[in-house]
Amino acid sequence: MADSEPSYIDYEAFLDPSFSPSSFANTLVTSTNNPSDTPLDLSTPLSRVLFDIQEIDTHIHTLTTKSALPLLTHTRDQTDAGQRVLEAVEGQVSALREGYKRLEKDVLERWESAEEVRGAAERSWATVRLARAVGRCLVLGRQLEGQMMELTGRPWGAGGAGNGSSSGTEDHRALVRASNTLLMLRRMFITTDDGEEGYGLDRVKVIRTLKSELVTPAENTVKARAAQIINRFSLSSLAMDANGVGSGAGGGGSGTQLQSSEASTFAQAEDAKSRITSAIIALYLLSPTPKSSILASEFQPELLLATLKGYIHTSLTSSLASLSRSLSMLPSLDRTLHETSAKCQNITALESLLQSIKPPIHPFLSYNTPTLPIDSDVTATSAFHPSVKTKNNLLQPLLQSLDTSSLPSYFWRSLASSLTNRTQDIVSRGGVSARTLRSSRERLREQLRECVLRGSQLPSNTVSRLGGSTGSSMVVGNWEREAAVMVSAVVGVLGR
Numbered sequence: 001m002a003d004s005e006p007s008y009i010d011y012e013a014f015l016d017p018s019f020s021p022s023s024f025a026n027t028l029v030t031s032t033n034n035p036s037d038t039p040l041d042l043s044t045p046l047s048r049v050l051f052d053i054q055e056i057d058t059h060i061h062t063l064t065t066k067s068a069l070p071l072l073t074h075t076r077d078q079t080d081a082g083q084r085v086l087e088a089v090e091g092q093v094s095a096l097r098e099g100y101k102r103l104e105k106d107v108l109e110r111w112e113s114a115e116e117v118r119g120a121a122e123r124s125w126a127t128v129r130l131a132r133a134v135g136r137c138l139v140l141g142r143q144l145e146g147q148m149m150e151l152t153g154r155p156w157g158a159g160g161a162g163n164g165s166s167s168g169t170e171d172h173r174a175l176v177r178a179s180n181t182l183l184m185l186r187r188m189f190i191t192t193d194d195g196e197e198g199y200g201l202d203r204v205k206v207i208r209t210l211k212s213e214l215v216t217p218a219e220n221t222v223k224a225r226a227a228q229i230i231n232r233f234s235l236s237s238l239a240m241d242a243n244g245v246g247s248g249a250g251g252g253g254s255g256t257q258l259q260s261s262e263a264s265t266f267a268q269a270e271d272a273k274s275r276i277t278s279a280i281i282a283l284y285l286l287s288p289t290p291k292s293s294i295l296a297s298e299f300q301p302e303l304l305l306a307t308l309k310g311y312i313h314t315s316l317t318s319s320l321a322s323l324s325r326s327l328s329m330l331p332s333l334d335r336t337l338h339e340t341s342a343k344c345q346n347i348t349a350l351e352s353l354l355q356s357i358k359p360p361i362h363p364f365l366s367y368n369t370p371t372l373p374i375d376s377d378v379t380a381t382s383a384f385h386p387s388v389k390t391k392n393n394l395l396q397p398l399l400q401s402l403d404t405s406s407l408p409s410y411f412w413r414s415l416a417s418s419l420t421n422r423t424q425d426i427v428s429r430g431g432v433s434a435r436t437l438r439s440s441r442e443r444l445r446e447q448l449r450e451c452v453l454r455g456s457q458l459p460s461n462t463v464s465r466l467g468g469s470t471g472s473s474m475v476v477g478n479w480e481r482e483a484a485v486m487v488s489a490v491v492g493v494l495g496r
Contacts (some may be wrong), residue, residue, distance in 0.1 A: 009052055014123050074189060108180075126200075133198050134207060137188055144181045148218050150174040151225065156218070170274040172207065172229070176360075178222050183285060183363055186214050190291075223286060227307045229312070231495035233276050235349045235458070276353060281360050284309055289364040296365040297385040304394070305401050311350070312407065315343040316414055323415075324422040327490070328433045330440060337451040344411050344455030351407040352458065354395035409457040412482040416489035423493040438494050445491050452483040 013019060028045040038342065065072070148156040151174040191198035201207045248394045287301035319340045326336035361367075404410040437444065456479040 009055055014056075058241040082150060130200050130204070131198070131323050133188060133201055134204055136197070137185060137201065137207055137210060138217060140181055140188075141184050141214050144178060144185070145214065147174045147178040147181060148221065151178060151222070156214075172278045173195070173419055175222060175226055175278040176285070179285040182215065182219050182222065185211075187363065189215075219286065222282055224301065226282040226286075227310075229275055229279035230283070230307050231311055233311070233346060235345045259416065273353065277357055280304060280354070280357060284360060285362060286395065289362070293364065293366045296359065296362065298366050299362070299365050300397055300401070301394075305398060308354075308398050309402065312347060312402075312411065315347060316411065316418075319343050319415055319421070320418050323419060327426055327437060329421060330433075330436050333444075334447065337447055340415075341451045341455030343460060344408055344452075347407050348456060348458055351395060354398060357395050358392070359394055359396045408479070410483055412452055412456075412486055416485045419486075419489045423490050427493060437490075441491055441494050444494075445487050448486045448490060449483040451484050453479055456482065 011239075013024070025045070028048065029040065029042065032048070033040050033042045063070050145156045150171040153170040168407040188198035188201060191201070283304040284301045287299075287303040287305075289299070322336045322339060323333075399407070401406065404413075423437075426437065
């Protein structure tokens with residue numbers, strides 16, 4: 001329209017998107033005034049602006065008057081089109097609402113019901129799983145109670161103590177069976193991951209009662225009984241004195257009686273060996289294990305090692321005390337040396353026995369090859385698995401813990417290191433005891449040497465019964481160094 005009707009107004013400047021009113025006004029003022037004049041004449045630019053506005057208003061009025069009918073027609077068409085679109089959209093929205101209601105009824109409500117059922121099923125499954133775990137613990141508890149009755153020979157009552165009189169013979173093999181049962185219960189009790197069998201047992205009162213009144217006392221009893229068996233271990237329980245057996249069948253004894261006595265003594269020796277073996281395996285199984293699984297070759301049975309080291313330490317302490325007294329009273333020295341050599345023979349026999357015992361399969365340890373599950377009725381002989389790659393025997397951890405290559409050597413060297421100070425005390429006090437020791441120096445040398453050589457070897461029948469050959473297979477010269485250490489600890493002090 002601006003092209004059809006000429007006008008002096010620059011419509012292009014007003015329609016430009018970058019139009020600036022301040023720039024336009026400044027240009028209009030400077031074009032109608034002299035910038036050097038102090039008073040500016042604003043009436044001329046203001047009149048021009050008002051005239052332009054009036055012109056534009058007139059032009060707009062003229063255009064709208066001429067184009068009123070097309071504008072109204074266009075507006076009506078747009079309104080009708082919008083109404084048709086609105087009607088179509090409202091129909092789609094109505095259909096969408098109906099579909100959502102149908103979906104909510106058919107899917108959402110059913111999903112909510114299904115979700116409620118799923119939650120109830122999960123809770124029911126957790127209850128069933130927990131009840132199954134509780135039942136398994138109770139069965140293991142009843143099994144443990146029976147095994148403790150076999151072990152103690154009397155009923156195992158409430159509170160974990162044997163009640164009543166003895167109802168039968170004690171079965172030491174129950175030590176291993178009870179230890180395996182305790183390991184199964186320990187595995188149930190230490191479960192912390194949701195989804196495992198024993199998860200949540202600590203929240204069940206009957207399980208807490210079972211643990212406090214049966215499992216813990218039973219475990220303490222098994223440990224105490226096994227430690228007691230080890231502490232009472234001696235060579236006399238394994239040896240079979242052929243002369244003693246034969247003397248009973250002297251002049252008129254029959255061969256049948258002799259064979260019966262030999263068989264009885266052999267059975268007693270085998271029972272003693274089986275008893276100490278069961279105690280050792282029980283302490284190995286019940287030794288504390290780390291929470292994370294470790295290799296069997298890296299496992300240190302602390303409970304077993306502490307008991308064995310306590311046994312050796314007790315022998316050392318008693319031998320040192322006896323020798324210290326006998327050095328002050330030489331008439332009793334010969335008997336004391338025989339007792340000391342007997343204590344060392346006990347340690348030598350223990351070394352041979354440990355060398356013949358292989359580590360049992362432990363359910364908490366990791367092996368290079370798959371292991372069989374531990375069953376509650378596993379015996380001391382069936383607890384071993386020949387394909388497992390681990391330490392060869394139970395002697396190796398003890399030697400490693402004591403930092404020695406032989407238990408008899410450790411016994412004599414430890415005894416000699418402590419005996420030196422005791423001998424120095426006797427010599428420093430002087431008197432009859434010191435003079436007697438100096439005068440009997442050569443006899444002391446020979447007696448101490450014989451004591452060491454005698455205590456470091458085992459009788460051949462005992463070695464064969466233990467299943468090892470640690471002591472008797474070694475020549476006498478192999479213990480000369482230990483004998484020299486013992487002689488130096490006593491006679492060496494006398495010569496200073």
